[in-house]
Amino acid sequence: MKIALCDDDTVEIGRIEQFLTLYYQQKYDFDFFSSETKLLKYIHKVDTRYSIYFISIEMAKNNGLHLAQKIREFDLAALIIFVSNSNFYMSEAFKVHAFDYLIRPLTKEKLLETMLRAQNYLNTANTYFDFSFNRKTIVLSMNEIIYIAKSGRIAYIHTREKAYKTYLTMSEILDKLDLNYFVKTHGSYVLNLNYVNEIIKNEVILKNVENTEQHDILAIPISRKFKDQLRSKYVKFLNKN
Known part of the structure; x- marks a missing residue:
């Protein structure tokens, strides 16, 4: 600590x-x-x-x-x-x-x-998520993490301020996260349920998050494989909170 x-x-x-x-x-x-x-x-x-x-x-x-x-x-x-x-x-x-x-x-x-x-x-x-990149260890509050996107060997951990990089596999990422609040929406995406505003067709619209490059609301893709799991988990999350 x-x-x-x-x-x-x-x-x-x-x-x-x-x-x-x-x-x-x-x-x-x-x-x-x-x-x-x-x-x-x-x-x-x-x-x-x-x-x-x-x-x-x-x-x-x-x-x-x-x-x-x-x-x-x-x-x-x-x-x-x-x-x-x-x-x-x-x-x-x-x-x-x-x-x-x-x-x-x-x-x-x-x-x-x-x-x-x-x-x-x-x-x-259980609020912290730790990872390493370029020999530097970084510790984030799980509340800070909006979503994690995997691209090739690199996983991009997106917060309001910046996107961090790590070589963790998707399996390693899921092992570190609190799965009461995080869910896979796609083979390459993990989402923090606290940031879900709306689920529309094949996208999750995030609340209170602006894409600074496009000046638009950020949307995360949903694949068919994970759609039912996402909806079920989000209903449980809403009832619990």
Whole structure:
């Protein structure tokens, strides 16, 4: 699990890492940042994502709430945990869907309680899809994935922001996905049911997704082989949700 710690107080950063590594057998991967600018620059430079962000609200240069807003522009699934000197910013914190809001001084008990809840949430939600391309590992929230299209050896994983590439086979892709929410519509396509707007003849029309190249609503093909399975699964999905 990758965790980003952002605070211009290096002592505070060190305490959080020490608590977590001391009390958990699981190995966490920590990255430390002393400012919003450094964290955002690193994320975009190496194209990485974190499962959890610990963010100090009272940083000298930028309020931690501003950083959280920036993170939410490209990552809706990550857990954001604020650390603050008071509860003054608490109402604002939850506008960016903060997972928790910790008041200094931090105690081991409170920090570990928060981490246990975070770990259980991430494990239960089964929200992440990991893959590699050109020796780089990428982790996406499953909610980010609109559809996956296979073309030759390459699979294109489409999100709102971009299409990622991987050499995973279709079988490997399906093994990694939560099949309560993903379904094959065609030998070369897997679709996230959350994005289905309408099923018309041999196409699925996706909602809230624009094809930026054609300025049109995106449609995914349905082959005869998978049509009945798609309709059946989509009905179950609607009844469940």
